[in-house]
Amino acid sequence: MKARDIMTTDVITLPPDCLIGDLVRKLAEMKLQAFPVVDANGNLLGIVNIWRLLRHVLPPYIVSGDLVDVRFAPDLNQLHERLASMRNQPVSAIMNRKPPTVRPDHSVLECAALMLNTPKTVYLLPVVDESGRFLGIIAPLDLIKEIA
Amino acid sequence: MGDASPHIIFGWSPLILSSFIMVVSYAVIVSERFNRAIVALLGATLAVGLGVLTQEQAIRGVDFNTIGLLTGMMVLVGVTKESGIFQFLAIKSAKMAKGSPWGILVMLSIITAVLSAFLDNVTTVLLVAPVTLLIADELQINPYPLLFAEINASNSGGTATLIGDPPNIMIGSATHLTFNDFILHLSPLSLVVFTVTLVPLWFIYGRHLSVSPEARERVMAFNEYAAIRDVRLLKQSLTVFGLVIAGFVLAHPLHLEPATIAMGGAALLLLLVTLGAGQEEASHKLHEFFTRVEWVTIFFFIGLFIIVAGVEHAGLLKLMAEWTLSFTGGDFAVTTMVVLWTSAILSAIVDNIPFVATMIPLIKDMLPVFEAAGVPPYQLEGLWWALAAGACFGGNGSLIGASANLIVAGIAERNGVPFRFLPFLKVAFPLMLLQVGISAVYVWWRYL
Numbered sequence: 001m002k003a004r005d006i007m008t009t010d011v012i013t014l015p016p017d018c019l020i021g022d023l024v025r026k027l028a029e030m031k032l033q034a035f036p037v038v039d040a041n042g043n044l045l046g047i048v049n050i051w052r053l054l055r056h057v058l059p060p061y062i063v064s065g066d067l068v069d070v071r072f073a074p075d076l077n078q079l080h081e082r083l084a085s086m087r088n089q090p091v092s093a094i095m096n097r098k099p100p101t102v103r104p105d106h107s108v109l110e111c112a113a114l115m116l117n118t119p120k121t122v123y124l125l126p127v128v129d130e131s132g133r134f135l136g137i138i139a140p141l142d143l144i145k146e147i148a
Numbered sequence: 149m150g151d152a153s154p155h156i157i158f159g160w161s162p163l164i165l166s167s168f169i170m171v172v173s174y175a176v177i178v179s180e181r182f183n184r185a186i187v188a189l190l191g192a193t194l195a196v197g198l199g200v201l202t203q204e205q206a207i208r209g210v211d212f213n214t215i216g217l218l219t220g221m222m223v224l225v226g227v228t229k230e231s232g233i234f235q236f237l238a239i240k241s242a243k244m245a246k247g248s249p250w251g252i253l254v255m256l257s258i259i260t261a262v263l264s265a266f267l268d269n270v271t272t273v274l275l276v277a278p279v280t281l282l283i284a285d286e287l288q289i290n291p292y293p294l295l296f297a298e299i300n301a302s303n304s305g306g307t308a309t310l311i312g313d314p315p316n317i318m319i320g321s322a323t324h325l326t327f328n329d330f331i332l333h334l335s336p337l338s339l340v341v342f343t344v345t346l347v348p349l350w351f352i353y354g355r356h357l358s359v360s361p362e363a364r365e366r367v368m369a370f371n372e373y374a375a376i377r378d379v380r381l382l383k384q385s386l387t388v389f390g391l392v393i394a395g396f397v398l399a400h401p402l403h404l405e406p407a408t409i410a411m412g413g414a415a416l417l418l419l420l421v422t423l424g425a426g427q428e429e430a431s432h433k434l435h436e437f438f439t440r441v442e443w444v445t446i447f448f449f450i451g452l453f454i455i456v457a458g459v460e461h462a463g464l465l466k467l468m469a470e471w472t473l474s475f476t477g478g479d480f481a482v483t484t485m486v487v488l489w490t491s492a493i494l495s496a497i498v499d500n501i502p503f504v505a506t507m508i509p510l511i512k513d514m515l516p517v518f519e520a521a522g523v524p525p526y527q528l529e530g531l532w533w534a535l536a537a538g539a540c541f542g543g544n545g546s547l548i549g550a551s552a553n554l555i556v557a558g559i560a561e562r563n564g565v566p567f568r569f570l571p572f573l574k575v576a577f578p579l580m581l582l583q584v585g586i587s588a589v590y591v592w593w594r595y596l
Contacts, residue, residue, distance in 0.1 A: 059285060060563045067278035069232065072239050072375040077366055078285045 003111055004104035006143065007127045007136035013038040014091055016045050021087035023048060034124045036134055037095050044126050044134040046095035056094045057082050101126045104135060112143050156199035163467075166200045166458040170506075173455055178498050185444045188451025195458035209457025210450050213321040214314075216407025218268075218449065219441055221311060223414035224392065225267050226440025227421060228385035232377040234263065234275040239372035242283050247364030249289050249357035253297050254346060256280055260298045261305030261342055265312045265335075266393070269302040269552035270442075277559045286366045291565055293353035295556050296572070300345055300544050300579065302552045307540035308338035310406065311396065314449075315495075315504040315539040319532055320406065322508045327396035327406065333533050337590045341541065341583045348582070352575060381421060388417040452505050460509045469513035480523045481596040483514065484534045488591060491538025492584040496545025496577065504539050511535060530595025537587040545580035547572045 014023065014035045027033065027050055034049030059078060061067045070076075086094075100118050102111050102125050115125055115138075125138040156162050173191030177184045196206045228234075241259045245251025256276060263272040276298055284291035306313035310320040310330040320330065376382055392413035395402070399409060418437060422430035459465055476482040487507070494503050511531055518528060543550030547557055547569050557567035 059282065061278045061281045061559070064562050066274075066559055066562070067282060069235065069375065069377060070282070071377075072235065072370050072372055073282065073286075074369055074371065076282075076286065077363075 001108045002104060003102045003106045003108070003125075003127050003138060004135075006108060006111075006145070007104070007138050008142065009136040011036060011137050013134065014048065015039070016092035016095075017090045019087065020053070020089050020091060020094065023053070023091050024087075027053075035091075036124070036126050036137060037091055038134045042134055043132050044101065044128050045092065046097045047099040047124060047126065048091045048095040049124070052094050052096055056086060099124075099126060101128045102138065103127070104129065108143060111138050115140060115143070154196075154199045154202045154205065160198075162200050162458075162462040163464055165198060166195060166462040167464050169194050169198075169200065170455050170459050170464075174498070174502055177502065183444065184499070185448040185451065188448045188455065190451075192451040192454035195454055200458040201454065201461055205461060206454045206457060209460070210453040211318065211321050213405050213407040214317050214453075215446060215449060216405075217311065217317055217321070217410045218314070219446060220407065220410025220412075220414040221268060222271075222441045223437060224385075224389065224410065224417055225271050227381070227417050227437050228389065229271070229275060230378060231382035231385050232375040233382055233385070234272075235279055235375040236372050237263070238276050238279040239283075239370050239375060242279075242367055243370065243372060247287070247359065247367045249287055249359050250350065250354040252283060252287070252367075253294050253349070253354060253357070256283075256294060257297045257301035257342070257346070260301040261308075261338075264302040264305035264552075265308040265338070266389075269306045269313060269550065270555050272305075273298060273302050273552045273556050274559075277556050281559070281563050281565075283367055287359045287363045289357055289359060289363075291560065291563075292567070293349070293357065295560055295565070295567070296353070296575070297349055299550075299553050299556050300349070300576075301342065303540055303543040303550055304338055304342045304345065304583070306543075306552075307341070307537060308335040311410075313536075313540045313543075314501050316536050317406075318501075318504050318508060319536050322512070323532055325529065325532060326400045328400070329529075330536075333529070333594075334536060337533075337537060337587060340590070341586050344586060345579060345583060348579060384417060384420040388413050388420070391416070449501070452502055456502075456505045456509065459506070465506070465510045466513050469510050472510070473514060473517060478517065478521070480518050480521070480527065480531075481592070483518075484531050484591060484596060485588060487511070487531060488534035488538040488588055489584060491535050492542035492545065492580065492587075495539045495542025496549045496580055498548075500539040500543055500550070504535065507535055507539075527595050530591055533595065534587070534591050537591065538584060541580060541583040541587060544583060545573075545577050547576070549576075549580075 012030070012035060014037050016037050016039060023035070026035070034047055037045045037048055039045055055063050057079060062070060100114050102114065104127055111125055115123065123140050127135045127138060129135055156165065169191050173187055176182060176187045192206065195201050196203055201209065237259050238256060241255035242252045245255045260272055260276050277295060280294045280298065281291050284294055307316070310316050310327045316330060319325065392409055395404065395409035395413070396406060399406060418434060422433055425433060472483065472486065476486055491503065491507065515528060543553065547553050547567065560567045
């Protein structure tokens with residue numbers, strides 16, 4: 001079985017100039033956690049997910065792991081300020097420009113291995129053709145649907 | 149076998165070969181092109197491999213009291229920090245300053261100094277600096293002055309005790325000076341230096357700091373008690389820490405070396421935290437806690453001790469001691485001042501650990517000369533305090549003067565707060581000169 005057999009092709013994508021404020025709204029409304037960012041010609045530009053957004057909203061000393069436990073702080077003013085300041089930026093500013101991708105003829109095993117061995121925050125594998133055109137995505141559930 | 153003479157390669161002069169190994173190793177360490185532990189271990193390997201030392205002599209050259217004390221304390225701190233106590237102290241101190249930025253700078257500096265006196269400086273700043281960034285963010289002020297003050301505090305606080313800074317650990321281990329001696333002789337100096345340094349810091353940074361009432365309230369809303377993650381671990385850690393400090397204080401009458409006390413404390417705390425855990429969980433926890441030991445530092449020390457043992461055996465340090473004495477005319481007061489100022493200036497430029505490791509046997513070679521000249525033992529100790537004060541305060545002189553400085557700079561840079569060498573030097577070097585000046589007056593007044 002190959003990537004093309006399990007990938008989802010009916011995917012909601014975002015243009016690179018979509019604003020982060022709209023991204024947050026879409027994430028909340030659709031209860032999705034990631035979107036492929038695709039240009040007008042259908043080429044994959046990157047992936048934006050909820051973790052990328054959080055990484056940009058949280059202060060760097062928390063993201064870097066220098067300060068892991070912040071339970072003593074009931075709220076952080078700067079969090080609201082940072083979110084507010086980001087609202088009008090395009091998603092292209094925070095998207096992962098080099099996400100791991102697979103080709104349609106990659107085996108399911110290869111897809112599973114790639115997904116497992118990339119950072120935990122990557123859980124959408126875009127499928128692209130040789131020219132970088134976006135064809136679909138593979139989510140973790142797609143890998144094991146067969147069992148059901 | 150143990151006392152067999154080494155067979156030096158090609159019959160070369162051990163003096164020249166060992167000096168060459170030391171100079172090249174130190175030069176490469178200073179260049180920071182390669183990890184210092186690797187360089188020290190390679191230097192040590194060359195010292196043994198080329199026949200400057202036998203393996204037995206090399207092993208005898210390693211001060212296992214220093215190694216044991218460092219390792220034991222690293223385990224103790226590695227376990228204790230999981231309780232959240234250090235964050236608690238940092239936030240509590242900030243709140244005690246009622247959110248005033250200068251008050252917070254002073255309180256965080258005090259906490260950093262006190263923690264550095266009992267913990268390793270790098271660990272202290274790793275715990276305090278990130279909380280500082282968060283507090284500065286909430287206060288909407290530039291964190292640089294707070295971080296700068298913490299660097300100063302960590303080196304000044306570390307000067308206060310035998311366990312505060314690696315130079316002191318080495319000096320304490322190589323001499324008869326006890327934990328209490330360090331408290332009696334260096335803590336007052338450390339306190340004066342710390343306090344006096346706050347005056348220029350106020351003029352340079354403090355008077356420009358201001359925050360809005362809302363920002364103060366945000367910091368006052370922090371709940372320091374929520375920082376305590378594990379009350380049971382906190383109680384265990386504080387009990388063991390208390391026992392270890394009591395052990396250091398009573399070490400002399402108990403005939404115990406600091407390494408035994410620190411290692412004993414580490415073993416006891418590890419036993420307590422794994423009590424009641426299943427075998428697999430206990431093993432997992434132990435594995436995790438042992439990874440907290442900074443093995444790079446430990447192996448750096450081991451390599452360094454062997455390199456220094458090489459030059460010591462070959463007689464270089466005796467020669468250097470003779471040169472120093474001829475330079476100072478054999479005058480004890482002049483020699484003490486030379487040791488103080490040289491230690492400070494060199495420690496500001498290079499790593500103070502290799503410097504102190506070399507100076508200890510050198511000073512030991514000079515002591516008999518002063519003893520013979522009738523300098524009383526109490527005054528002789530002044531030479532060790534001069535070395536300790538110079539090496540520790542010297543660390544404040546530049547960004548590369550101490551590991552803690554670089555750690556703070558690294559954290560700051562990662563968070564968009566530039567910490568550049570020259571701007572730091574411009575403020576830090578004169579401050580260091582002030583601190584060493586105070587030390588000179590102190591040493592002169594008490595020992596000369």
